[in-house]
Amino acid sequence: MASKELRPTLGTGVPKTRKRNIQTKLDPDTFRTRLFEELEKHGISATIISPLSSDEFDYHRYGEVFCEVMLAGNIVEPGGAVRTNPPPTEHCVFAAKNSDAVLAVVDIMHQLMRRKPFLRARYDLVFTKLLSCLAVFEEVPRANLAVAIASMLERQMLSPVVLKSLSSQSAIASGIALDFMTAIITSFLEQNNQSIDKLMALLKSAGIDTGTMVNMMPSGSRSADALSEHFAALGLDKLVEQNERRVKADKIRTLRDGISERLERLGAVPIEEVVQFVKTTREETGLTETESVHAAWAGVVMSVNMSRKTQQNRTALLMATQKGAPLLEQVCASGAMQIVLIQQVQAYVSADMELLKIAVFCDVINLLYRKDVLVEEAILRWFRRGMRLEKGSAASSNIIREQMIPFVKWLETAEEESEEEGEAA
Structure with a gap:
């Protein structure tokens, strides 16, 4: 058996180990x-x-x-x-x-x-x-x-x-x-x-608001009202206003969640119970009619999964609207509240460009009209006033108005025909 071939080696120098980082003691x-x-x-x-x-x-x-x-x-x-x-x-x-x-x-x-x-x-x-x-x-x-x-x-x-x-x-x-x-x-x-607004923006970026400050109060006097009194005594009126807005938003959120939960169990829970829940909560919390409409619409669409394809989102939104129509009819009894509801639908659709493109707003309003949630007068008044969103681009409002023109013309024609029939009678 042949012996293993020897390989040449460097004959000079001694291999040195690499120096490690020297860690000095903290002082x-x-x-x-x-x-x-x-x-x-x-x-x-x-x-x-x-x-x-x-x-x-x-x-x-x-x-x-x-x-x-x-x-x-x-x-x-x-x-x-x-x-x-x-x-x-x-x-x-x-x-x-x-x-x-x-x-x-x-x-x-x-x-x-x-x-x-x-x-x-x-x-x-x-x-x-x-x-x-x-x-x-x-x-x-x-x-x-x-x-x-x-x-x-x-x-x-x-x-x-x-x-x-x-x-x-x-x-x-x-x-x-x-x-x-x-x-x-x-x-x-x-x-x-x-500015107090600048400070609150800084705190909000860290997840700190007046609700966090309520939790900083001693347990015996911990309440939103006590916090408002504390700030009012120091002349911090803007903080009082912000605290009251937060409390109001929490009340609306609670009503919204309660509506959504009950609508998901609709059938086991009669619609009359949902309506009564809204009335009772409104009396207990002091919410206005407008705030109740905001909560009702938010509760109706809360369960809609908007992460699918556009047509699937459209179908899901219309199904949720149809399910919640009896509740919306009770909450939007007056013409003024019906206009508020239209504005809420407008804001919701305008926030999704894909829904805006395929005229989903017109579909929802048409459905609410057929379900007797909205009356002709409220829809026409909203259209003629040219109401735009408080937040959002004028372009989205103009797109919605253009999409609504055929439906509005149909309503105006139906209104004229009903007036002529009334005069003939």
Whole structure:
């Protein structure tokens, strides 16, 4: 058997193992000490920006420590305890004497973040930590923190989602959570005359609304009415209006869901029971006739699966309309409410370009007319007024009007014939 052939090898050099990344141990205390030195030397002033921007400060590793020191004066332990050895620096948000001093600290943090954008994520982490244990802090630090948050939200230094951390039982039970949120809102409005609409848009992007604020109230006084009274006492009328709109929308949504559930069981549930449910709910909630019509139409079409082909969607919509016609007839007893229903159908169809193209609006109105939900006068009045959508393009309204012309002409002819027959009689 032939011996294995030897392959040439490199005779020089010794194979070296690849060096691994050297992981240095975290040393937040040293970072904090250097930060303290710069704060003592420069204070909260523009001159501190340059030394803090140097490579000596590793914000990738100690960005959270930087934020904690600038806010609380020292490293913050889990649970909210601020280290006292060494004593916290006075050049921080918690120790600020007034709002201007707070904003000066925020300005330093902002300038550092502009140079190092990744700090925004570190800020979010620290604020989430502080807000989760808010009840630990004294009143003045809390007030200063609210001013800082308002300013940082306005400058987009902070994600609004961190405010969801105001959910600890201790903060809610003591009323601190709602008071703190109110302080943020008040401070936001005071700074640069900011708009309440801008603030609520920021909060809405994080899924926070007046309903979230109701849950921040102590359980013994937790209600939408109590929240409205709280805001009214502070002169925050726009928040009162928004809270009332949310409550109204919740009532309409509840009525809509109840209608949809009962219509799906129609047969086992008589239509009279559905009508009675609408009347009872309206009396209990104080909904107007218009709002009841909105809820009724939404409940009728709620079960329609609009993810299929266009013709299948058309058929499903007409079937749902036919099933709900007896209810719509009761809810839309007056001509004014029938026009409201027509506008709701118009908005629904206009939201789907495919349905708009194949004249589904005309089909639905025709069906409602044949089912005695709509009368000729209401349809003609809607058409002659040229009613357009409150939201949406004028083009969709014009398309619908063009599609309705043959049906309207037929109604006008029928109306003239009935008048002639009446005169002949």
